[in-house]
Amino acid sequence: MEMSEQPRSRRQTRAAILGHLLQSGGMFRPPLAKAVRLSEASLSRILFDLKAEGLIEEVRRPAPYVGGPTGLVSLDNSVALAAIELTAQRLSVGVGGLSGELHYTERLPLPKTPTVESVGRVFHDALQLLQDWTRRRRVRLSQIGIAIPGLGRSSVSDNPIIPCDVRLTRGVLGEMFAGVPVEFTNSVVAHATFHRCRTEDYPFTGTHLFVFVGQGVAGAWMEDPIEADALLPVELGHMVFGEGGPRCRCGHQGCVEAYTSLPALAELLGVPEPELLHLGAEWVNAIPISSRVRQELRRRLFRLGLAIGNTLNVKPCPAVAISGWPSLLAEEDRKALVEGIDACLLGGRKFAGVSLAFVPPSNGNDPNAALAFAAFCLACRGGMPAASVEAA
Ligand SMILES: [Zn+2]
Structure with a gap:
């Protein structure tokens, strides 16, 4: 039986587990159960699913608890995430794992006086590189996270800092990476996520x-x-x-x-x-x-x-x-x-x-903040396909 004060959906429960693993880098079962307010039996059932879906892994480790060894649960590093980060100087693109290591990074300089058209072309080049890299290695992306400085809350295409047509880019992404969930965010949110999950x-x-x-x-x-x-x-x-x-x-x-x-x-x-x-x-x-x-x-x-x-x-x-x-x-x-x-x-x-x-400052480390944001997005939807999140 669940010990939560209010009922949670399956998505929310899975998101809570993945979110804690993301922020901690790995937890033993007893404190994880406590943190997400689940009995160990309930947690066990959900971990079984998450493991079968390739989202988490577990190693038997001696733990500092009465009752002997237990499982150290962490996120599965074979999950591939794409990170795209726009800064004043360049557009960075990369592929990495849930624990933050990058397997591939490419940094494309922006023109001196960027326009919507020229930044759009750099975006297109970056997405082409990303598609080539993932295709050659048969990497299936689970999430794409994109950080744009100054991205507004109300109007997603209105970005006065660096000219950039978010709606158009979203359309191109939908064609080139059909079926892969894509999330855009303001750079500050990506950096906040990066620090929250990666700063020791x-x-x-x-x-x-x-x-x-x-x-x-x-x-x-x-x-x-x-x-x-x-x-x-x-x-x-x-x-x-x-x-x-x-x-x-x-x-x-x-x-x-x-x-x-x-x-x-x-x-x-x-x-x-x-x-x-x-x-x-x-x-x-x-x-x-x-x-x-x-x-x-x-x-x-x-x-x-x-x-x-x-x-x-x-x-x-x-x-x-x-x-x-x-x-x-x-x-x-x-x-x-x-x-x-x-x-x-x-x-x-x-x-x-x-x-x-x-x-510490985290500017200059692009696309690490976008990668942390992509991991966060995957955790938030409980590792479930984007379409099934609303239904869950
Ligand atoms: Zn101002």
């Missing part, structure tokens, strides 16, 4: 806000366990601070993104953006920062803190994880960001009980 000792398990400071600045609401409809992007990067200020790529002036994105940071440091990208995490040691620039850097971090704090004022949340260049700074510099949150969060940060953690 990720600081939060419960509900929190994930903030990504890269080419743009954006957030995603994270729930536990992660569920498809609970992953919502939040455009906190386009919070405008008064009139004037630097022009943002969204067309407005004075957005927090125009002060704190990677391009804005490059300009402040007086370094060409490609050089900053090339340095990666090393830039903090490689680029000397004058005291004047450092002061301005802290002012901008404070502003980013205000944007995060105000987001929490609108939708209270107990924790915030911040990924991106601010994570690389010394604590003395990061303090400005924390003070910004404190300065506008209703009642202050301590009173509001908001925990903060910095996680």
Whole structure:
């Protein structure tokens, strides 16, 4: 008998199991049963199905429990997922497994001034490469995950950051990879999923806000366990601070993104953006920062803190994880960001009980975030064919 408070569909139960395995990397049966609120007998029946479908594997291992050895359950690495990630510089495509290793990666540069047509051609080339690679190796894809920066919630074809026709790409995918489930998402959601599933000792398990400071600045609401409809992007990067200020790529002036994105940071440091990208995490040691620039850097971090704090004022949340260049700074510099949150969060940060953690930047690792997102999509539909999900 199930021990859940409310009835769950077969899809939801399978999704809960796969989601926990994805986030943990592997679990013994007793704690897994507890985590998904199932009796060990019920769990056993579902694991039998998942194993028969090639979605999980199990190794007998001595476990630290009374009752001797039990099964260590993990996701089956023979499941093949395709990952496609669009960034400001390139389009990355890859094929990988459920535990995050990539077997194939190709990175296609975007033209200097991308248009809907030229980006469409790069997409077409990337999909052709993907089709050739999977056909030659007779690889059957179980899921395709695609991450697009700034992808809106309401209108899927409207993407002001990099011109790209999502509807058209979806159509091409449907023809080239008939029957393979395809999901598009905002890059911030993909990066949030990547960190939640792949960052060792990720600081939060419960509900929190994930903030990504890269080419743009954006957030995603994270729930536990992660569920498809609970992953919502939040455009906190386009919070405008008064009139004037630097022009943002969204067309407005004075957005927090125009002060704190990677391009804005490059300009402040007086370094060409490609050089900053090339340095990666090393830039903090490689680029000397004058005291004047450092002061301005802290002012901008404070502003980013205000944007995060105000987001929490609108939708209270107990924790915030911040990924991106601010994570690389010394604590003395990061303090400005924390003070910004404190300065506008209703009642202050301590009173509001908001925990903060910095996680490493994940920009430049494309298409790893899209791969994590593809694994997440497969887990969310319980590993079932897309068509049967509604019926389940
Ligand atoms: Zn903006």
